[in-house]
Amino acid sequence: MTPTAETPADRLVLEAVGFSLSTLPANARIAIAFSGGVDSSVLLDAAVRVAGASRCLALHVHHGLSAHADAWLAHCEAFARERGVEFAAERVEVSRDAGVSVEAAARDARYRALEDMCASRDVATLWLAQHADDQAETVLLQLLRGAGLAGLAAMAPEYLPANASATRVRPLLHLLRAQLEQYAGERALQWIDDESNADTRYARNALRHEVTPALAVHFPGFRDALARTAAHAASAQRLLDALARIDMESASRDEGRALSHDALLAFDDDRALNLMRYWMRTLGFVAASSARLGDALRQLREIGAAGEGHGLRIDHAGHALRSYRGLVYWEAGDSNEPADETALAARAISELAWQGESIWRLPQWRGTFVFADADVAAGDSDTIPASVLRRAVLSARSRSGGERMRTSEARNAPSRTLKNLFQERGIPAWKRDVPLLYAGDDLLFVPLLGVNRAALPEQVDEAESRVRIVWREDLLIA
Template identity: 75%
Template sequence: MTQLSDIHADRLVLEAVGAVFSASTTGLDAGSQTRVAVAFSGGVDSAVLLDAAVRVAGPARCLALHVHHGLSPHADQWLAHCENFARERGIAFAAQRVEVPRDAGVSIEAAARDARYRALDALCAQHGVATLWLAQHADDQAETVLLQLLRGAGLPGLAAMAPEHLPSGASVTRVRPFLHLLRAQLVQVAQARGLSWIEDESNADTRYARNALRHDVLPALGVTFPGFRDALARTAAHAASAQRLLDALARIDLDAAAREDGAALAHDVLLAFDDERALNLLRYWMRLRGLPAASTARLSDALRQLREVGAAHNLRVDHAGHALRSYDGQIYWEAGDSTEAADETALAPRPVSQMKWQGESIWRLPQWRGTFVFVDATADDPFALPASVLAAAPLIARSRSGGERMRVSAQGPGRTLKNLFQEQRVPAWKRDVPLLFVGDTLLFVPLLGVNRGAWEPASSTSGTTATAAERYLRIEWREDLTIA
């Protein structure tokens, strides 16, 4: 027999879903046929959300997305359950399997969450869906705020989960219709509707921090502070409001400090701010660059070093597979770790490679993690050279030894590579590139181009002269792709 409380809980669920569908910020007006994707784990929360979305908007406007983590021995059964649940209601269904990395120092919870969101975003892009619905509720929000408080998190952490949010660098908006509803209300609706759902056995494992809060702490809080969920939700809202103001200030500061479309900051502008404002700008800039948040201690140490070294070129602060570098009055984040040289004085010579060129289009150099590519070109291409030059003697790829010179224009003088790199504003740590020689003559330098002195008649060196019907080629250096 249906209870009045069941009817009330069901009405709250449908109102929450209907409000999101009709909200102008989602772009889903009543006559729109735009679809939304529902992250469907098969648990009670997502089952209620998917069921309600279908009742409000119809199955044609819903897409159920499931991520198979493989962490549980029951993962295959969960996938089958979710697919059957969607099929019974005429809902389109898609799933993706992921491998959760077990990196040292990273919790399995965090790794699984990151893998799940990456998979969900990819599935949304694959199916042309711009809005992803998540079934997190008021209990989840309370747990998140408490966890962040216990970790000593700043405002972004305390702001917890937003009802609607477009993550930096993402194209999929995440919407949470149930943030004001209790898990007990969702369970009540699921039981009244006769929905089936799965129970993840890992949710009972109190070795995980969130589970410990859920099973041991929140029930005790509820006895003495029955309104704690609302209070923590208000804390999250206050933190989100304060963070928006800090972001607005950071955007003003970024407009003043940004160089190269935001890829770099002006060293002097950043350091003109006091520490709190500079740290706020660094955090905001890192989010825009898609970098994971750094601890206050790490960022404070980076700022201290920036103040101490001034405009020195050899600064390196490692973070999450990237390095904060300072060069020529500008500050960059670049991919790389501490195994890479911080400046050109620290570069170790690479093994020398040699090849007799016979028309090859590529020359792979594993020790340099890259490839020379020889592309057909025309004689008027300023970066092309005669093919006969390549065949005149063995090609040799080696490290810089110091003092090398080249002529970058037909009538120009020979200049040192160091001066040319400085003129082109190439940072010192990018100058570790293979020099391509033909015999004993320098022929090509990545980032600088071809040495005209290797064959131009105007050169005083003993280069090779091209004939009128010569085939011309352009040399390119292509570094291997780095998978982050």
């Protein structure tokens, strides 16, 4: 039953939610990650009371890990509907691969699903229901794992992850679990008790049920102390990030996708490792262990700034560390395999029966082929007769390996592999993922390399109009 008078727990929760709401633009919508547990139930209930149901969106992720998952989904939808709140849910598959923590896999899948649901609904703020007890447990876990400052900083009250569209906000982070439970009881809320929360085989549950109760007896203020530790670590990490941004200015190449080998090795180990951690975060990688990063830096120093990193054996997050012509970069794949000589990922083939179009947009490649009138008289030689573009259907395809072309105008010049041509021109692997333009079965044009002259007719009508093809990435389209 709803209390007739305000209670301390009621006041604390509403003030916390009201403060987070005050930082948002007027009428901005708020997505609430809603598992149906007591914490998220309190957050959703309080958000509706403070912001109004029309501004709230309840998002539920169905992991399928429990036999009760379908019932939880139905409960969450009913809870939201009772309050007039829009509800959305997404089912995810959680990796059960050997060596992969189910907790970590479920968490990653959950956040990906929440981000996707926010992005598809154009919601820029995602509220999460973690509280002070969660924060204390996180700091303890990171301490026991030997984490660095970034780990000890634990959960930020507010932050925008790399490559995400929704800012994650934790309005209840300074409140205790007991205060949320008191609020829920006073409001007569119904919530889900996940049976897995009692399984002490999971590290967080072991801390919650066996360690923190003992700490509370002997160190009653341990939660506040650990929260201060997290705040100090976060402050120190911000300073390290500021230093890394300064170092990135001198070491970054190709808009941050690579580092200068010379610049990286000029730093001492501590500074170089700090830069590498920061760089990997900007690329969206999960954090690597200190041992792996230390091994990477050791190998980079051994090959020297001028050396090629064919012997590098550093794999992380599905990528391999590479060193090529003075640059250090991450490439999709395994370091035991040769460096990328084919496209990073196959894309669907697109076709066009060309009838004089000036542009051909290719969304899957995030770019456009531009067909421009050429002026041969002015020395514009890397061109194609219009009749060649019309003789067969044009297609844009991914590299599959082994493609060859002839860039020389000499008829007796040999064709060469795209791999050799890219290497000869010093084009790094991450720029080689480009669409190959075919006319029928003939490779006609390769971005960054030009026209395949072997595909052109020997006899050309000098009066025929000619076309220059240009590949423009989306970023360059006006």
